[in-house]
Amino acid sequence: MLRLEERLGYVHKGIERLAVGRDPQGLARLAARVSGDSTVAHAWAACQALERATGWAVPPRARSLRALLAERERIANHLGDIGAICNDVGFAFALAQCGRLRELWQRRSQALFGHRLLMDRVVPGGATHDLDEAAAATLRADHAELRRALGPIFEIIEDHPSLDDRLFTTGRLAPADARALGCTGYVGKASGQAFDVRRDSPYPPYDALAVEVPTFTAGDVAARVRVRIGEIRASLTLLDRILEQLPGGPIIAAAPPAAPRPAGAERAGLGIVEGWRGEILTYVRLDAAGRVARFFPRDPSWFTWPALERLVHGNIVPDFPVCNKSINGSYAGVDL
Numbered sequence: 001m002l003r004l005e006e007r008l009g010y011v012h013k014g015i016e017r018l019a020v021g022r023d024p025q026g027l028a029r030l031a032a033r034v035s036g037d038s039t040v041a042h043a044w045a046a047c048q049a050l051e052r053a054t055g056w057a058v059p060p061r062a063r064s065l066r067a068l069l070a071e072r073e074r075i076a077n078h079l080g081d082i083g084a085i086c087n088d089v090g091f092a093f094a095l096a097q098c099g100r101l102r103e104l105w106q107r108r109s110q111a112l113f114g115h116r117l118l119m120d121r122v123v124p125g126g127a128t129h130d131l132d133e134a135a136a137a138t139l140r141a142d143h144a145e146l147r148r149a150l151g152p153i154f155e156i157i158e159d160h161p162s163l164d165d166r167l168f169t170t171g172r173l174a175p176a177d178a179r180a181l182g183c184t185g186y187v188g189k190a191s192g193q194a195f196d197v198r199r200d201s202p203y204p205p206y207d208a209l210a211v212e213v214p215t216f217t218a219g220d221v222a223a224r225v226r227v228r229i230g231e232i233r234a235s236l237t238l239l240d241r242i243l244e245q246l247p248g249g250p251i252i253a254a255a256p257p258a259a260p261r262p263a264g265a266e267r268a269g270l271g272i273v274e275g276w277r278g279e280i281l282t283y284v285r286l287d288a289a290g291r292v293a294r295f296f297p298r299d300p301s302w303f304t305w306p307a308l309e310r311l312v313h314g315n316i317v318p319d320f321p322v323c324n325k326s327i328n329g330s331y332a333g334v335d336l
Helices: 015-019 024-031 036-054 060-088 092-113 133-158 161-167 175-181 185-190 221-244 301-311 317-327
Strands: 267-274 279-286 292-298
Touching: 015 024, 015 292, 024 036, 024 292, 036 060, 036 267, 036 279, 036 292, 060 092, 060 133, 060 221, 060 317, 092 133, 133 221, 161 221, 161 317, 175 301, 185 221, 185 301, 221 317, 301 317
Parallel strands: none
Antiparallel strands: 267 279, 279 292
């Protein structure tokens, strides 16, 4: 491949305009639909921005539940990507096994939290679903079982000749290019950019947790698979720690009373969350009546789509699908 020019915009939805005039609850529902596979992360970033703009205090238990949901979202998507990347080079075994485990994971999300994709579980002021002791015990057992099931699968994926032949050196993004483009998440980490909001600019409850950030420098498809594998393992550890340290108390707080404000006065907040694709940054501005005047969610795909244009150079045409899947940018997250 000598050149790649992307033409995004085909799923433009008018998100920014749809947000104007909404109340906080309405904005959270919209944010959860910016990019469906990142519904927890985008909703959390929007709620965080709203809460900072209004001084809305979130209960500690709700913060921990939000993190639990975000890590579940991370694991589900990484499982799907690992299987799809392997399938793109003819290794269907990984697709079948990762797909099976992802389905069981999402069925548990449906059973305990009421939604397979965890949509609308993060709301302004907290979260919608709590866990009792029986549910927490079920999750701990699930984490142990997933570790056991993934052990031999990941060993095969990380040391299989046919996969090595197709994934190593394919779609290489040099660390200098990743840095220049501002890539975060698994794309940046596979190219030497060891940045993770949860560790480097932590927000509760991650400020009380040790977050492992797997980082490589090869920058190829194989490295992006290995980052995903490392993040699944790290997220399982985080999930156990979250359950161990889960505070008591309520899971949602009422909005603070609106203080008198002069006509035309506005408030603004910034939400910064580590989604499964990388850093999500969301800006929210409220008008004097507390309605949304401006909303902009910046998905990490804004930086990884340009990376795809650069890393495909020199690769054979049949390797384009696996290069593309290893990046897996969100169309919806960019086509606002």
